Amino acid sequence: MEEVDHHAHERIKAQFDVEAMKVVWAGSKHNLDVADRMARLVASDPVFSKDNRTMLVRKDLFKNTLRKSLHAWKRINELRLTEEEASMLRLFVDEPAYVDLHWGMFVPAIRGQGTEEQQKKWLPLAYKMQIIGCYAQTELGHGSNVQGLETTATFDPKSDEFIIHSPTLTSSKWWPGGLGKVSTHAVVYARLITNGKDHGVHGFIVQLRSLDDHSPLSGIIVGDIGTKFGNGAYNTMDNGVLQFNHVRIPRDQMLMRVSQVTREGKYVQSDVPRQLVYGTMVYVRQTIVSDASKALSRAICIAVRYSAVRRQFGSQDGGPETQVIDFKTQQNRLFPLLASAYAFRFVGEWLKWLYTDVTQRLQASDFSTLPEAHACTAGLKSVTTSATADGIEECRKLCGGHGYLCSSGLPELFAVYVPACTYEGDNIVLLLQVARFLMKTVAQLGSGKQPVGTTAYFGRVQHLIQCKCDVRGADDWLNPSIIVEAFQARAVRLAVNCAQNISKAPSPEEGFLELSADLVEAAIAHCQLIIVSKFIEKLQQDIQGQGVKEQLQILCNIYALSLLHKHLGDFLVTGCITPKQGALANEQLRKLYSQVRPNAVALVDAFNYTDHYLGSTLGRYDGNVYPALYDEAWKDPLNDSVVPDGYQEYIRPLLKQKYKSSRL
């Protein structure tokens, strides 16, 4: 293909310094440099090519991922990459693989729940990948409700061993990534039973496969759970099924940092605070929020670029048709998603700070902020992943028919992303946890206990419950304090309404269950307030680069006002704003769309994604989409022959009337 840049006329329109925006998006110059180097390293290495990924059968796809994983490990070692660089490199390889669970779940589980002795024994093996581990928690019959797991670990004092057993079909471990075909070891969660007493769910290190020939050890049935949603996508991962038939492990393979079983079979709690577990949860969910902004930004990058290339309708006198990005209906769907990608990026950044803060407090035995931090991360995980999953599919639809082709990259992006709505806590279950915390916060309001952190605004409940929004003209909706107060008032009023309705029920628990759909809405309102607030706080910081802050200001307002429009019922039903003010918000939103329009392509360029990482004919940096679509089509195996396999047997007999229609 000739060298072109179909987006050149868009790029010169940008009213801000794109390079400076790249730094803001990456978090720092250092982050940008590392990401840029690793992205190019991966993109230029033929082993990491993504070609044909969506056309391979599962076995070939999986083998190819094994190949890439080993190659990544070789490169990491040859180039002596830092841990930061290594994890960036894995990110840009962009295929879910067993290594994600090894580094992301198995190692942290041992680090967090193992004693010093256990860490000394197992971590060096894991760090060198002499063993490969996974995290075997969920079962066929139990996902969200961890306390309901059925696998048992019964202590046998005679042999000083635990007997790991799957008593039912539904107790089969089911879903753990890396389990199906690769892992040699697993951290297995099972009910600890000593002296006939059930002590609840604990973690155990269990070897699954021989280190000599990879065959499953005696008493262990293990395999893959089958094909998952989408082409390529998560099918590169060997999510597994695992059953134990009275498998024995030494006592010292129970993870004993928080509680122990003695030689005699006595169950003992250590003085290590159990709350430490929540610190890890905050960490994991913070990475999920950060991943949400990555996934959404990839999708919106593709959709914005293609919307700038694609023309449809509106041709005057044979001139060029209108770029679809100029249609208000397209802007009305594209730009709130673009704003969301930025909003999620900044709230993710803030969550990273929160994790550090919580960790430091935990080390100083200060547990006071933990419930709030836990509720806030659970809620943000839920709200950002749901919006991202929906947003990717919306981006696909915004690309018209061509978004349905795998070569657009969007189908795979969607299919590989959606599990985030379910894993690490089902999104609705998590919102109910947030709601429970909010109800507790409301209940304690009279008690003198001050709400902290992201719930601090509940301290102003008296004001927020009766305040009137000050907006008189559309421009008033650009005032951050007006926006924040409207979102605070909505969140407080929804929560207080729920609390009042619950109090009418026969019991609080019955009330909570009955009102749970409303409670979910109150929880969402609280979480959206957090995201809006953190975006606004980000803008109060020093931000370098010509025009950068101005663009972010526009995006922040689009994010807030598009949410307000989407949830207008909430704001009106609670009387936070008037119908007239709602209409003014909408009017302001249209003005903001016009402001962001000339900057749209530059704002997705600021993500600094390589064509390799995007993997999309429609999202190419140079915008040369039609030749790319055309060339990709011919690569489909169905085009290997002009006359398709099956013609002789199944088409020719039809045309040659071997089967005559007797009636039609």
Added chain:
Amino acid sequence: MEEVDHHAHERIKAQFDVEAMKVVWAGSKHNLDVADRMARLVASDPVFSKDNRTMLVRKDLFKNTLRKSLHAWKRINELRLTEEEASMLRLFVDEPAYVDLHWGMFVPAIRGQGTEEQQKKWLPLAYKMQIIGCYAQTELGHGSNVQGLETTATFDPKSDEFIIHSPTLTSSKWWPGGLGKVSTHAVVYARLITNGKDHGVHGFIVQLRSLDDHSPLSGIIVGDIGTKFGNGAYNTMDNGVLQFNHVRIPRDQMLMRVSQVTREGKYVQSDVPRQLVYGTMVYVRQTIVSDASKALSRAICIAVRYSAVRRQFGSQDGGPETQVIDFKTQQNRLFPLLASAYAFRFVGEWLKWLYTDVTQRLQASDFSTLPEAHACTAGLKSVTTSATADGIEECRKLCGGHGYLCSSGLPELFAVYVPACTYEGDNIVLLLQVARFLMKTVAQLGSGKQPVGTTAYFGRVQHLIQCKCDVRGADDWLNPSIIVEAFQARAVRLAVNCAQNISKAPSPEEGFLELSADLVEAAIAHCQLIIVSKFIEKLQQDIQGQGVKEQLQILCNIYALSLLHKHLGDFLVTGCITPKQGALANEQLRKLYSQVRPNAVALVDAFNYTDHYLGSTLGRYDGNVYPALYDEAWKDPLNDSVVPDGYQEYIRPLLKQKYKSSRL
């Protein structure tokens, strides 16, 4: 597996006659009998097995579909099936294939646009499948905007032929189903050029492939456009790309019912009304609405059944956990979708009547209702397909993690369904057409011209624009006339607001473009009103069977009130209802959920779907999901060997430390 019915305790709870409801769903006893017979015929025939469909590579998948298509044709002829039975049989084979386009687009195009002579020549060949045809309209660069197509058909008076040509890359035909590998002929849409004058887009019958050896004819480049979203799904279809290099066809292969080109190259319009084309559109879109109810009902059937089997949380004293269908958050998502499936079924039934009505009027040269019928079907196509696509994905999420496995059936159902949002008119483009019609209706209000059909309520604009909703208690929301008036008031007020805002713009066209996001919302409000009204009208008919009408009444109210809650902002911002009334609607909705709960499983049983048609481990009639999930897992090719292919090359070297970590 042992014979069980895990849903037995649910089925005895049903408060209505399920067999009678089956008749209502099917439309008549006759329809039910035909569907039931055809579904069983397909389910019992091993050639139509769906096993492994999601695991096959494209070539094998496609060949298998060719096999099924031929087998279906054989069975149709052997059993001397009627046209109705044949199309039912194809429905239950449940794989998109070239035959769909042959029967659904190619044949109707010739029927509708061909002269009698042309019909006499081509239809017998098509009926016997001695030729196989497709419908080549969309191009790489043009989808929604048909008038922008670039392919040319230039009349050559010397040879009395048309020269079909693709002047650019973007003029390549792109997407037509059945084109890529199978069709011997196509109806090709191209710009007609005679004597240097462009007469716009017309249809031409073009032979593409040799009837002897299936090779493309001279000047024709044809192939498949590549892999599409999802496992199995639409990849059974050979959507194609097609380029013409000055291909000549005889003049009599232009479809000449509406306009002709004479031997001398003169362009002549016949006296056949061009509006006939819209009749066909009404027909096609009516089938799409009917398909929406089918797709959504399959998804909700799976989700309801699995939600009744799956238990999570809430165990008291070691007793069984709570069925997830008992959680209000689950009901709040499941039951509106269940109600939607029924609502779409009945509005589809009404559209079928509308098509007959329009056709009869057209034959009597009465074009008065056509614009309204056209707007109404365009809007219903848009609203029902969007809700169905979202609804299927929601059902998948409602099944938790297991919904992500292909064996749940939901990923394929989603992937195969979503194109409906784009084909036959992009959903947003269609809503703008509806909005344009509504604006015209508003503009004509003073003129004395009475709005007809589904827009008749605009005749009461003076009342609707200032009426007050009468609801005082939650039960008032069960009153159909209150519901209808609230929906009418919302629709009228949104439309009138738009018209007023447009009138402030420098020109109506600029105003329309600027306000288009609001116009889309007004169009949606109008379409939702139609669906609600038609559901209510259905209930005014005689409906047989104990308890059947009562159940439908509950579903109708759930449909209306859940929409009201979802779009609460619309109702409040236009002052159609008060915040208090909005809260009462929500309260009533919760009561309705409790009423539908004991009937939920029976209400999806009434769809009468076979396990073959559902194709879901989670949606099995007997509810025995866990053994089914487990058995399906082991069928994955990745489980062919215990130690995976790739172990020696890519896992063992890692474990055996051939690549030592130098730093980590």
